[in-house]
Amino acid sequence: MIEVQDLTKAYGAVTAVDHVSFTVNKGEILGFLGPNGAGKTTTMRILTGYMPATSGTAKIAGFDVFGDSMEVRRHIGYLPEAPPVYPDMTVEDYLDFVARIKNVPSDKRAARVTEAMQKTNLEDRRAQLIKRLSRGYKQRVGIAQALVHDPDVIILDEPTVGLDPKQIIEVRNLIKGLAGNHTILLSTHILPEVSMTCDRVVIINKGKIAAVDTPQNLTSQLKGGQKIRVEVQAPEKALRDALTEVSGTTRVDTEQLPSHGHLVAIVETAQGADIRSAIAAKIVQNGWPLFELRGVSLSLEEIFLELTTDDAAHAQASAN
Amino acid sequence: MRNLYAIYRKEMRHYFVSPVAYVCIGLFLFISAVFFDFFLRVIIQQSFQMEMQSMQFGMPPQIDVPGQVLRAFLGLLATLILFITPFLTMGVFAEERKRGTMELLMTSPISEIQIVLGKFLASLSLFAVMLLPTAGYAAYVYLHSEPLPPWRLLLSGYAGIMLLGGSLLALGTFISSLTENQLIAAVLTFVAFLLLWVVDLGHTADSGVGSVLQYLSASHHYDDFARGTIDTSGLIYYFSFIILFVFLTVRSIDSMRWRRA
Numbered sequence: 001m002i003e004v005q006d007l008t009k010a011y012g013a014v015t016a017v018d019h020v021s022f023t024v025n026k027g028e029i030l031g032f033l034g035p036n037g038a039g040k041t042t043t044m045r046i047l048t049g050y051m052p053a054t055s056g057t058a059k060i061a062g063f064d065v066f067g068d069s070m071e072v073r074r075h076i077g078y079l080p081e082a083p084p085v086y087p088d089m090t091v092e093d094y095l096d097f098v099a100r101i102k103n104v105p106s107d108k109r110a111a112r113v114t115e116a117m118q119k120t121n122l123e124d125r126r127a128q129l130i131k132r133l134s135r136g137y138k139q140r141v142g143i144a145q146a147l148v149h150d151p152d153v154i155i156l157d158e159p160t161v162g163l164d165p166k167q168i169i170e171v172r173n174l175i176k177g178l179a180g181n182h183t184i185l186l187s188t189h190i191l192p193e194v195s196m197t198c199d200r201v202v203i204i205n206k207g208k209i210a211a212v213d214t215p216q217n218l219t220s221q222l223k224g225g226q227k228i229r230v231e232v233q234a235p236e237k238a239l240r241d242a243l244t245e246v247s248g249t250t251r252v253d254t255e256q257l258p259s260h261g262h263l264v265a266i267v268e269t270a271q272g273a274d275i276r277s278a279i280a281a282k283i284v285q286n287g288w289p290l291f292e293l294r295g296v297s298l299s300l301e302e303i304f305l306e307l308t309t310d311d312a313a314h315a316q317a318s319a320n
Numbered sequence: 321m322r323n324l325y326a327i328y329r330k331e332m333r334h335y336f337v338s339p340v341a342y343v344c345i346g347l348f349l350f351i352s353a354v355f356f357d358f359f360l361r362v363i364i365q366q367s368f369q370m371e372m373q374s375m376q377f378g379m380p381p382q383i384d385v386p387g388q389v390l391r392a393f394l395g396l397l398a399t400l401i402l403f404i405t406p407f408l409t410m411g412v413f414a415e416e417r418k419r420g421t422m423e424l425l426m427t428s429p430i431s432e433i434q435i436v437l438g439k440f441l442a443s444l445s446l447f448a449v450m451l452l453p454t455a456g457y458a459a460y461v462y463l464h465s466e467p468l469p470p471w472r473l474l475l476s477g478y479a480g481i482m483l484l485g486g487s488l489l490a491l492g493t494f495i496s497s498l499t500e501n502q503l504i505a506a507v508l509t510f511v512a513f514l515l516l517w518v519v520d521l522g523h524t525a526d527s528g529v530g531s532v533l534q535y536l537s538a539s540h541h542y543d544d545f546a547r548g549t550i551d552t553s554g555l556i557y558y559f560s561f562i563i564l565f566v567f568l569t570v571r572s573i574d575s576m577r578w579r580r581a
């Protein structure tokens with residue numbers, strides 16, 4: 001549904017988006033993850049036809065976003081970074097206006113507006129002026145605006161910004177409910193959001209794609225393999241030596257717990273090796289009391305940091 | 321066409337919920353009423369004096385009171401709109417840009433020309449609404465005149481004001497598309513209007529430069545209309561002026577895509 005090939009956008013000397021390529025399949029939710037200033041908004045603006053790319057191509061529903069802009073605009077719903085609302089309009093009038101300029105046929109307009117308000121829980125605010133709404137409600141109006149013409153592709157730039165935790169959950173569920181019928185591209189800098197809503201993730205940093213995968217794969221197949229956390233009562237040096245002896249261990253870090261004198265060791269292992277039973281055996285063999293032993297999978301947060309900081313280090317190295 | 325109407329409808333609604341339209345219309349009607357009253361008094365007084373003089377010297381009275389009042393009033397309206405229209409157009413694009421709603425318009429299946437024409441026609445309609453009550457003052461003159469002043473004068477005068485207003489609105493719309501700041505848009509528009517107004521000051525049509533400058537002057541063409549003549553050169557001037565600035569506005573918002581580059 002969305003095909004992006006070698007997309008590049010340069011603002012003068014600064015390259016905001018640097019040869020980005022990815023595809024989004026029909027009915028899929030793709031998360032666009034990256035720190036602020038990574039090029040997420042720029043990429044989305046190019047996809048929606050708001051600004052042209054410097055080079056590369058992007059197609060939505062088979063239409064080129066630059067050459068066939070009008071056709072592309074008919075197929076997309078777009079929520080920009082700030083909800084594009086008119087403060088002096090009521091929620092209903094505003095959605096009606098958007099439905100008009102999105103070419104919704106007049107006999108279906110009222111139904112579509114109502115439907116969009118239902119989906120975003122705005123029905124009780126339909127007659128309220130947008131300027132009187134809270135930040136969270138404005139954001140919902142922004143989302144309703146992107147849905148009102150029932151587009152094939154929905155592009156959401158940070159849809160949960162400014163919402164409270166309850167609203168965030170509602171919006172996430174809403175987005176998940178839209179998948180299937182709609183193809184969704186959403187950007188965020190919040191990691192749990194991606195693992196909760198998206199089928200696939202594109203991690204972007206400094207305009208370049210750092211990784212593309214499912215959230216599960218990214219979490220499990222990370223570099224450096226698995227980590228195991230062990231809480232034991234043992235002398236530090238002896239414990240460290242004992243754990244290093246276990247085959248498959250690549251690294252051992254120990255730390256004294258302040259409260260009851262227990263030691264916590266974080267054991268890193270090579271990819272694919274499960275050495276939990278070997279560690280347990282080793283500790284029992286030494287006669288140390290074992291309090292806890294569990295695998296720690298890296299959170300997306302850590303992967304993200306790892307990928308993006310690695311990138312930064314590479315950039316530094318190549319600059320030198 | 322439907323898209324154009326959607327924009328037009330939104331703009332009209334926006335005008336009538338914002339205080340700007342009411343303040344402008346109110347101010348315009350108030351000032352024009354004060355001046356209408358003033359013209360009426362002064363010109364009638366003058367006509368009495370003239371009549372007295374003519375009786376003394378045994379000449380027939382020469383003064384055309386209703387014609388003079390109407391001409392003075394039409395001239396005043398033209399001057400007033402010079403001050404009022406910058407406020408009608410200052411927000412047309414500047415506000416959309418500032419609020420980020422330009423992003424909605426530019427990513428919707430609607431062309432730049434539809435956006436610009438919808439907005440321009442809405443401002444022209446508001447302008448007509450603002451002008452409408454002043455026809456009441458003119459009607460007052462007609463009700464109390466014997467013989468009736470020529471209708472031609474009134475029709476050409478109002479046609480002239482609409483054309484002049486349309487030109488100023490087109491120019492103001494264009495200037496509004498250049499900035500995010502409404503105040504800057506209003507000030508620049510006013511300065512541009514003023515330049516157009518006085519461009520032929522101190523020049524007569526005798527010299528080559530003078531006739532060119534006179535042709536460029538917005539007020540010069542209006543004078544013909546206010547005298548009751550609809551001149552083709554004036555029609556061509558105003559229509560090309562409006563088309564030029566509508567076109568420039570379309571180019572200007574189209575170029576925003578590139579200027580973001």
